[in-house]
Amino acid sequence: MGNVKYYTGEVWFLLKQQKTGNAVMLMSMTLLMALLTLTIAWALVVNDAASAVRAESEIDVYLTDDTYDVVSDRIERMFQGTETRVVSAEEAYRNMDSILGEGQNVLSLFDENPLESYIEVKLPIEMAGETAAKIEKITGVDYVRDNKAVLDAVNSFTKLSIRLSLFLLAGVGMGTFLILSGLIRQSIHQYRDHIDTMQLLGAPNAFIQIPFFGEGIFLSFLSMLIAFSASAWGITALLNKMRTAVMWFPIPQGHAVMLKTAVFMAGFSLLIGITGSIFGFRSAIKKA
Amino acid sequence: MIEIKGAQLIYSSGAVALEAIDLTIKPGMLVFITGESGSGKTSLLKLMMGIEKPTQGKVYVDGSDMADLHGNALAKVRRKIGPVFQELKLLEGKTALENVIFGMRFYGMRLETIRKKSSEALAQVGLQIKADMPIETLSWGERQRVAIARAIARKPAYIIADEPTGSLDEANAIKILSLLAELQTPETAVIITTHATHLIKAMAPFNHVSLAGGRMIALSDEFHDGKQGETTKG
Ligand SMILES: Nc1ncnc2c1ncn2[C@@H]1O[C@H](COP(=O)(O)OP(=O)(O)O)[C@@H](O)[C@H]1O
Ligand SMILES: [Mg+2]
Numbered sequence: 001m002g003n004v005k006y007y008t009g010e011v012w013f014l015l016k017q018q019k020t021g022n023a024v025m026l027m028s029m030t031l032l033m034a035l036l037t038l039t040i041a042w043a044l045v046v047n048d049a050a051s052a053v054r055a056e057s058e059i060d061v062y063l064t065d066d067t068y069d070v071v072s073d074r075i076e077r078m079f080q081g082t083e084t085r086v087v088s089a090e091e092a093y094r095n096m097d098s099i100l101g102e103g104q105n106v107l108s109l110f111d112e113n114p115l116e117s118y119i120e121v122k123l124p125i126e127m128a129g130e131t132a133a134k135i136e137k138i139t140g141v142d143y144v145r146d147n148k149a150v151l152d153a154v155n156s157f158t159k160l161s162i163r164l165s166l167f168l169l170a171g172v173g174m175g176t177f178l179i180l181s182g183l184i185r186q187s188i189h190q191y192r193d194h195i196d197t198m199q200l201l202g203a204p205n206a207f208i209q210i211p212f213f214g215e216g217i218f219l220s221f222l223s224m225l226i227a228f229s230a231s232a233w234g235i236t237a238l239l240n241k242m243r244t245a246v247m248w249f250p251i252p253q254g255h256a257v258m259l260k261t262a263v264f265m266a267g268f269s270l271l272i273g274i275t276g277s278i279f280g281f282r283s284a285i286k287k288a
Numbered sequence: 289m290i291e292i293k294g295a296q297l298i299y300s301s302g303a304v305a306l307e308a309i310d311l312t313i314k315p316g317m318l319v320f321i322t323g324e325s326g327s328g329k330t331s332l333l334k335l336m337m338g339i340e341k342p343t344q345g346k347v348y349v350d351g352s353d354m355a356d357l358h359g360n361a362l363a364k365v366r367r368k369i370g371p372v373f374q375e376l377k378l379l380e381g382k383t384a385l386e387n388v389i390f391g392m393r394f395y396g397m398r399l400e401t402i403r404k405k406s407s408e409a410l411a412q413v414g415l416q417i418k419a420d421m422p423i424e425t426l427s428w429g430e431r432q433r434v435a436i437a438r439a440i441a442r443k444p445a446y447i448i449a450d451e452p453t454g455s456l457d458e459a460n461a462i463k464i465l466s467l468l469a470e471l472q473t474p475e476t477a478v479i480i481t482t483h484a485t486h487l488i489k490a491m492a493p494f495n496h497v498s499l500a501g502g503r504m505i506a507l508s509d510e511f512h513d514g515k516q517g518e519t520t521k522g
Contacts, residue, residue: 006393013381193377196377200371201391201438202363202368203363205359
């Protein structure tokens with residue numbers, strides 16, 4: 001316990017000794033961390049939304065006659081894992097109505113309901129393509145509509161977003177790592193004689209290193225905290241606004257995204273804190 | 289026990305600091321190492337502390353070959369030594385007491401125990417009133433005493449002091465030397481270097497190593513047959 005107090009004291013000592021240097025480093029780390037917070041939140045939103053869209057992979061089957069039950073049965077028997085439901089023309093009208101929202105008068109231009117009943121087939125995403133083609137050949141089926149085109153678009157958008165996020169993650173990871181290891185290296189150079197003395201007095205390696213690691217982890221974590229708390233409120237508000245504005249795209253709840261982002265950022269900052277410090281220490285100290 | 293067998297030390301610059309050193313320091317010995325400036329005194333102590341490795345021969349501290357030790361294993365041996373460096377190596381920005389405490393931080397002792405022992409050590413060198421003064425505000429003589437306090441508070445098996453009387457006037461030098469000499473116990477060997485040969489004449493019975501140009505030119509009898517006194521070698 002005495003040592004915990006000692007180490008915190010030493011970390012505080014190190015932080016105080018290079019106020020300006022540490023402040024400048026902290027600021028650049030904070031900017032990078034803020035960028036990463038945005039990136040991660042963005043990636044999570046896209047990923048969540050994409051998997052929500054993908055889970056909704058469906059084929060709408062329109063018939064030439066009224067044999068909805070027969071055809072439904074047939075589809076479920078032919079394709080393991082599908083689930084069918086008959087959507088009446090009235091339900092289709094109500095759905096369209098709610099999607100169009102205030103454009104209500106569009107539908108009221110029609111005297112009669114312009115929409116037909118259809119069979120909604122829910123199925124696993126990997127079955128989507130060929131199943132649609134096969135269903136189309138069943139007798140009584142007029143035509144099918146699948147959301148494959150939408151899914152493909154969502155998929156490539158997701159891929160692009162993830163790739164961009166990974167790119168930014170790598171960049172920010174590299175940037176923060178370099179800043180931090182540089183900072184630790186500088187700190188060690190400044191305390192070279194302290195370290196020499198400790199080694200001569202027989203201090204174990206861990207005892208010598210822990211204060212520097214503490215400094216690194218503290219600065220990394222602090223920059224993450226500042227960046228996160230500065231951006232979290234804005235991102236949450238933005239997401240929640242988008243949720244109500246963009247009905248057709250399933251934006252996840254703001255606080256759920258931010259919780260995951262927080263966990264990620266905490267882990268990230270600790271990882272950078274630890275590896276950056278170790279690297280900084282290794283590169284500054286020649287082995288005794 | 290510190291055993292030095294046929295040790296030679298040539299620095300990478302090519303300077304031959306030590307040549308053909310054979311020396312055994314047993315627990316409880318009081319050893320003075322004398323010689324002019326540049327004769328190799330500091331180098332000899334560096335071998336004992338594993339700061340330099342012999343270019344020939346062997347150095348053993350309590351049976352460990354110092355040439356084989358690195359990292360934490362070397363640190364462990366160094367914790368048996370209470371060093372007083374010629375340039376003191378006290379930590380600036382810390383108080384006298386903190387410096388003494390610092391020398392004991394990694395012995396796995398409770399902080400209260402460390403504090404108590406550190407205060408006692410400062411009292412032993414007569415500096416308890418300066419305990420909370422930043423080290424930069426103390427005079428060189430006072431700093432030397434802090435360095436000694438840091439070395440002795442550790443209750444080491446070997447106290448190794450390099451020119452502890454360095455820049456002191458004669459009266460203070462004798463005080464410091466007596467203080468160090470008194471630390472000799474059956475368990476604690478005290479090893480002191482000095483170029484002020486005239487000062488040690490008055491000391492208690494001691495063993496004497498005299499260096500010149502990196503070689504031992506004289507060695508007291510005890511190193512040969514256990515008796516006190518001084519003879520000239522060769
Ligand atoms: N780090 C070093 N590199 C090169 N030469 C050194 C080094 N330290 C000491 N020497 C040389 O080794 C010799 C012995 O030095 P030293 O052990 O410091 O003597 P003393 O302590 O008796 O004054 C001297 O000639 C000195 O110049
Ligand atoms: Mg010297």
